[in-house]
Every structure is written in C-alpha cells, then in structure tokens.
Amino acid sequence: MSQFVYETHSQSGILLNANENPWNLPDSIRQEIKDALDTIAFNRYPDDSYQELCEAYSQIVNIPASQILAGNGSDQHLGFLIGTFLGKGKNLLTLSLDFGMYDYYASSYDAGIIKYPVDPFSKMDVDDFIHFMQDQDPDMVLFSNPNNPTGNFLGLTEIQRICDAASCPVVVDEAYIEFAQGSALSLLDRCDHLYVTRTLSKAYGLAGVRIGFLLSSQANMDALRPSHVPYAVNSISAKIGAIVLKHADLFDEQIENIKKERDRFAMLSLQRCRIKPSQANFILIQTPAIQALTQAFKENGLTIREYKGKDYCRVTIGTPEENQIVKDVLISFDKEEQ
Structure with a gap:
C-alpha cells in the first residue's frame, strides 16, 4: 500500500493546511x-x-x-x-x-x-x-x-x-x-x-x-x-x-471574499517566491529556499501544507487577519538576503 499521510489537525496555531472554510457556521x-x-x-x-x-x-x-x-x-x-x-x-x-x-x-x-x-x-x-x-x-x-x-x-x-x-x-x-x-x-x-x-x-x-x-x-x-x-x-x-x-445563499459572500483574498496573493510582487494563480481556496508557493520559508511560517504560528522533497508549499486562504500574517511573512522573507 502506498505511503500516505492525511492532513490532520494535531498541530496548533493558525491552521492553513487542510483547505477548510476559515469561518464556523453562522x-x-x-x-x-x-x-x-x-x-x-x-x-x-x-x-x-x-x-x-x-x-x-x-x-x-x-x-x-x-x-x-x-x-x-x-x-x-x-x-x-x-x-x-x-x-x-x-x-x-x-x-x-x-x-x-x-x-x-x-x-x-x-x-x-x-x-x-x-x-x-x-x-x-x-x-x-x-x-x-x-x-x-x-x-x-x-x-x-x-x-x-x-x-x-x-x-x-x-x-x-x-x-x-x-x-x-x-x-x-x-x-x-x-x-x-x-x-x-x-x-x-x-x-x-x-x-x-x-x-x-x-x-x-x-x-x-x-x-x-x-x-x-x-x-x-x-x-x-x-x-x-x-x-x-x-x-x-x-x-x-x-x-x-x-441556507446556501449565506455562504455566497464568504466564497467571494475567499476568492478576492486568494487573487490578492497572486498580485504580490516578490523576488524569492513564486505564487501560483489559483481557482481554488488555496495558493501554491514556490521558492528554492522552501525550508527557510516553511520555518518562517512555523515561527509565526502558521501551519501550512508541506511536500517532502519539493520546493513548494500550499497555503489555505484564511480570514483576512490570517492572510495578512501570511503576507507579512512572505514580504519579510522576500527582503532577506538569499
């Protein structure tokens, strides 16, 4: 049987690793x-x-x-x-x-x-x-x-x-x-x-x-x-x-907000990272310094999806406040010397 580790929430902090809706039910x-x-x-x-x-x-x-x-x-x-x-x-x-x-x-x-x-x-x-x-x-x-x-x-x-x-x-x-x-x-x-x-x-x-x-x-x-x-x-x-x-209509605004937040990430101008435009509720981020980036996420309390041996990670679109933390980490990481 293939080796597979499911995305779980045994981690603590801000959970942006399982592509969930960041808001609880109304x-x-x-x-x-x-x-x-x-x-x-x-x-x-x-x-x-x-x-x-x-x-x-x-x-x-x-x-x-x-x-x-x-x-x-x-x-x-x-x-x-x-x-x-x-x-x-x-x-x-x-x-x-x-x-x-x-x-x-x-x-x-x-x-x-x-x-x-x-x-x-x-x-x-x-x-x-x-x-x-x-x-x-x-x-x-x-x-x-x-x-x-x-x-x-x-x-x-x-x-x-x-x-x-x-x-x-x-x-x-x-x-x-x-x-x-x-x-x-x-x-x-x-x-x-x-x-x-x-x-x-x-x-x-x-x-x-x-x-x-x-x-x-x-x-x-x-x-x-x-x-x-x-x-x-x-x-x-x-x-x-x-x-x-x-009450499906109550989720329309949430979905639109997630899409807007997602698309704002794709507009970030970064030198060390590459952000893939997405049609889902997450983004893929690529960088040659992936270990340093994922460590920076961890140090800021963010749990994201890592891929062993790959130079990219996946980050769920969260609340505006959570997304701002992700952006701050990316901008700070981008300013560091390579």
Whole structure:
C-alpha cells in the first residue's frame, strides 16, 4: 500500500493546511441545528435514501435527486468508485500532482497507478494528456478540478474532450468547484461514463461533519446504488447538511471574499517566491529556499501544507487577519538576503 499521510489537525496555531472554510457556521444556522436535534430518532438507523439531504443538494446543483448519492465525504465515493471499477491487474490514471487519497485507495485494491506528469506552474496540455491516456489505456481516469495542490482548472470543453477520448470511467473530483467557474455536472447528459464527486467540507464549512456527494447519469446511478454501503451518513450529519444547504445563499459572500483574498496573493510582487494563480481556496508557493520559508511560517504560528522533497508549499486562504500574517511573512522573507 502506498505511503500516505492525511492532513490532520494535531498541530496548533493558525491552521492553513487542510483547505477548510476559515469561518464556523453562522449563529442562526447553528441554532437551527440545535433545535433540529430534538426531531432526530437516535435509536433508529438513518433513512438510507437520504431523501431530504439529496433533495436539498438537488436544488443547489440543478440535478435530479435520483442522480445524487450521499456519503461520508467525497473520499468515500472516490474509494467506492475505485473499488467498483478497479482491482488487481487494472490501472488508474491520475496526475503527478493531485490528491494523495487516489493513490491510497487504488493501492488498497491492488490496482496499478499511472501518473501523467504535470508542471505545478503550467496549465495542463490537454492534447498531450489525451494522447498519453490513449497510449496507456487505463481502466479509470481520475483528477481533481480545480486541481489540488496547483489550483489549475480545466474548462468544460477540455473535460468533454477527455471524456470523448476515454474508453473508461472518467471521475472529476470537484471538491473546490465553488471557487471556480463552470462544473462538469453540465456534461453528465452528454458523457455517459462521467462521474463527479462533490463535498460540503470546503465552501460550506462542514469539514467536521463529513458529507459528500456522487453524481452521474441516471443509468450509472441506478447501477451503482445497490452496491453502495448502507447508512454511510449518520442522522445528525444528514440533518445538518440539509439545514446548511437550505441556507446556501449565506455562504455566497464568504466564497467571494475567499476568492478576492486568494487573487490578492497572486498580485504580490516578490523576488524569492513564486505564487501560483489559483481557482481554488488555496495558493501554491514556490521558492528554492522552501525550508527557510516553511520555518518562517512555523515561527509565526502558521501551519501550512508541506511536500517532502519539493520546493513548494500550499497555503489555505484564511480570514483576512490570517492572510495578512501570511503576507507579512512572505514580504519579510522576500527582503532577506538569499
């Protein structure tokens, strides 16, 4: 099995390593959640259809609830799809820079892993990727869009070209889609082997609740649903998710503020650091002196995502106050002698 360390919060200080929403739920929503606890039958198993939750998400994405499967975070759906379509002797095609859990799940099912090499500071060449995919003839294609950790984003035309050229399931992990423009969901009716995963952990501030969704065509969902693990979401999480989605408009301002703060980082004029423009809620920072930079972050109480042996790190967009600390560290670091 591949070696993989999940991003945890055993660290202290300002946590900018897991791409979470920096704000807790609004007081009004939290009160509604508290009131709803009295309606839950704790002695009963959850409604395994998660009708209320899926219908609430259906209103957000404009996809019929029958084409939505709820689960314990999008991670569960990724593992489910890999377990369904892959196994010993079969191969997953993903990117050389992408979410590490893809490797974990593929390895756990004894599947091979093929990596398409990408430059973290360049846009992916879709033509070259398609040629690579066709040469490798994988059993599944899986990538995040926007990409974690680069923040790169493929548009609908590019994703459709990949789907049209693929002879296997194509899974698009849209964990950060709320911070970009355009979703592959609009392609579900045109691409019969396309699957999309979503999460409420990022834009909707529910990382602690663990709710994700799998969406595909009606035919695909009808085929997958009988094999999905029952009771994947507990009753409390399902109720919380439905309540939050009912107030989805309250998160629009937060999302816009995160995007504005993110884009301000890309405008910083630095000599020792290179900041990658991003379409997600994080930025990638590259410098030859990466160890010195990450040490400076630590000394200022910032926990960020480091990559062993790489010359870059990933920093989540936090509150304006937290972002200012990051900027101050970068500016101070930039003034130091090389």
